Amino acid sequence: MKRLMLTAATFVATLIAGQSALASDCPVDVEDPFDLTEAQIGEIYACIGDKMVTGYSKQGSEIAASYRNWTVSGTRPAVAGAHSNRLLLTFANDIAAEQYLKFEEEGVKMPVGSILAKESITISKKKKAARVGPLFIMTKLEDGASPDTGDWEYSGLQPNGKPMKFKQSFCHSCHVSWESQDALAYPLEEVRVSN
Numbered sequence: 001m002k003r004l005m006l007t008a009a010t011f012v013a014t015l016i017a018g019q020s021a022l023a024s025d026c027p028v029d030v031e032d033p034f035d036l037t038e039a040q041i042g043e044i045y046a047c048i049g050d051k052m053v054t055g056y057s058k059q060g061s062e063i064a065a066s067y068r069n070w071t072v073s074g075t076r077p078a079v080a081g082a083h084s085n086r087l088l089l090t091f092a093n094d095i096a097a098e099q100y101l102k103f104e105e106e107g108v109k110m111p112v113g114s115i116l117a118k119e120s121i122t123i124s125k126k127k128k129a130a131r132v133g134p135l136f137i138m139t140k141l142e143d144g145a146s147p148d149t150g151d152w153e154y155s156g157l158q159p160n161g162k163p164m165k166f167k168q169s170f171c172h173s174c175h176v177s178w179e180s181q182d183a184l185a186y187p188l189e190e191v192r193v194s195n
């Protein structure tokens with residue numbers, strides 16, 4: 001009898017574990033993130049949106065705790081191609097928002113203290129699910145603080161809130177393509193919030 005009860009307890013535990021595993025996944029049935037419809041992206045974001053903030057905030061990052069209160073620059077997450085075909089949505093802090101949301105193409109110089117935080121969602125083909133991707137961050141430093149990166153500091157948080165490790169040049173070598181826009185690439189035109 002004892003044995004039976006144990007088995008039952010194990011069975012229930014397995015069930016609960018199974019359920020929570022399912023609940024933590026946001027199912028997506030497409031091969032290619034570029035094929036996602038607007039409606040599908042809406043469903044994914046409704047499912048995963050809160051988990052993103054919870055994950056990024058796990059290690060106490062101030063940016064993670066506050067970026068959702070900043071100005072959102074897109075009407076929804078979108079796949080631009082760069083950043084590993086993830087769904088991307090960028091938020092601008094109060095210092096950055098006015099200039100960033102102009103999406104200007106020439107002579108842009110972001111004010112010192114500007115922060116752009118871009119959340120990302122990975123579509124796992126294998127798991128047929130949407131997963132939280134990294135939070136990518138750009139912070140504008142004082143004039144002359146980092147001449148090699150246009151005075152930007154690139155950073156990132158993993159979905160578990162831990163800092164990402166990479167060389168500044170890894171990010172800047174691509175972002176420098178938008179030199180006249182102060183290294184900002186901006187969201188896809190069709191999802192830009194009009195200022």
Ligand code: HEC
Pocket residue numbers: 078079080082083088089090116117118136137138154155156166170171172174175183184185186187188
């Ligand atoms: C291969 C090119 C490429 C690389 C490498 C790259 N990015 Fe980006 N990044 C882009 C593009 C393109 C966008 C705009 C796409 C979008 O957000 O829809 C962008 C947007 C951003 C934004 C939003 C601000 C903006 O530019 O409009 C942040 C923040 C950002 N990237 C951070 C990073 C960080 C941190 C790294 C390094 C870990 C990195 N990027 C590496 C191409 C790149």
